[in-house]
Amino acid sequence: MIERITIIGSGVMGSNIALSFAVNGYSVIVNDIKEEFLVKAKGRMIENLSILLDEGELNEESVQTALANISYSVHLDEAAREADFIIEAIPEKIELKWGLFQKLEALMKPDTIVASNTSTFPISRLMEKASFADRMIITHFFNPAHIVPLVEIVRHRETKVEVVEEIVSLIRRIGKEPILLKKEISGFIANRLQTALMREAFYLLKEGAATARDIDTAITAGPGFRWAFTGPIEIADFGGLDTWQSVFENVARELDQSTGAPEVIRDLVRENKLGTKTGQGIYPYDECSVSEKLNERDRLLIKLRRVKK
Structure with a gap:
């Protein structure tokens, strides 16, 4: 015990x-x-x-x-x-x-x-x-x-x-x-899924498809809004597997296929712009705003957890 x-x-x-x-x-x-x-x-x-x-x-x-x-x-x-x-x-x-x-x-x-x-x-x-x-x-x-x-x-x-x-x-x-996990696999489950998404997000940023803020909003106001309650496999069932077959066949070949860290991240790391820990990453931060943002994030996550219960 x-x-x-x-x-x-x-x-x-x-x-x-x-x-x-x-x-x-x-x-x-x-x-x-x-x-x-x-x-x-x-x-x-x-x-x-x-x-x-x-x-x-x-x-x-x-x-x-x-x-x-x-x-x-x-x-x-x-x-x-x-x-x-x-x-x-x-x-x-x-x-x-x-x-x-x-x-x-x-x-x-x-x-x-x-x-x-x-x-x-x-x-x-x-x-x-x-x-x-x-x-x-x-x-x-x-x-x-x-x-x-x-x-x-x-x-x-x-x-x-x-x-x-x-x-x-x-x-x-x-x-x-x-x-x-039923088998030993690099990155486990959640980080593999998260890395796949972030690779494409940084590719879209590099290609100038949208601003960093709009790319973030595309997730928080779209898929991320649903993912809190419905995972990707169930979403495929809800949307129709025939529909998702078409999505994959039309979009998958266009996705970023790189196998290393995104160029945007590598450039910023070389400049020691590491995000909140240095005050500058994709977005600028000061010490006060970092603390406020972390506390705001935690409060929102607590509310979300309460809803999920």
């Missing part, structure tokens, strides 16, 4: 994954390599809890309970020693993950389940230098992790069936919607 949870990595994903468990009554230790990272994570979680409070998702008592459920440590041995379930949410560098897993082998209990939040590496790659594949799993949360319901779950070929069942049950208990 999973009771004590450790999140290793206190960035945006790690801190919000911790919040997902804490608001649902689980004891969580958040671990990182520097105290300053943990201080920043705590501030982020307090701000996110205040939004949940304002939106009526939590009351004052449940906010305080969630905060009390979270502790912090820069000592990996302390964080891992009694954990029933450990989620790794450190940077996407395979050497860092290998090093962490090797350390965990000597620190954690023999029955501790370990998960990675990776969106990049197949689980077989993660386990190349560790020997606990039978209790290893990927739990891929989506940003903002304390709001977005989806969690993609990927098992190793050696992962015990009971481990998979326990984690799927746990993810459901914290109000998430897990999907279990």
Whole structure:
């Protein structure tokens, strides 16, 4: 039975994954390599809890309970020693993950389940230098992790069936919607679909088909409006498979077929225009507007989640 949870990595994903468990009554230790990272994570979680409070998702008592459920440590041995379930949410560098897993082998209990939040590496790659594949799993949360319901779950070929069942049950208990991949596939499901869409969006931007804002609006006011409740396969059924056969035959050959990052993105990265983190990407940002936009996004997602329930 999973009771004590450790999140290793206190960035945006790690801190919000911790919040997902804490608001649902689980004891969580958040671990990182520097105290300053943990201080920043705590501030982020307090701000996110205040939004949940304002939106009526939590009351004052449940906010305080969630905060009390979270502790912090820069000592990996302390964080891992009694954990029933450990989620790794450190940077996407395979050497860092290998090093962490090797350390965990000597620190954690023999029955501790370990998960990675990776969106990049197949689980077989993660386990190349560790020997606990039978209790290893990927739990891929989506940003903002304390709001977005989806969690993609990927098992190793050696992962015990009971481990998979326990984690799927746990993810459901914290109000998430897990999907279990039936095979190991690069990018999993959601990021493959998202990447295909974004490749075409940036191609249209490069070709001057429309402004960036109008391309975004084409999704938020069109397909994205429906996708919140109806997925692409069901949409094909609703529209008629004969109709979609014609759409594919008429449009598919015209779509971008590139296999690398879009030219627009590569150019901006070379100029260190990385988006909100640097104040300039496709759109300009200042520090105040980024915070306001993130909070507005979270409030809208909370409302959408409430409707979907």
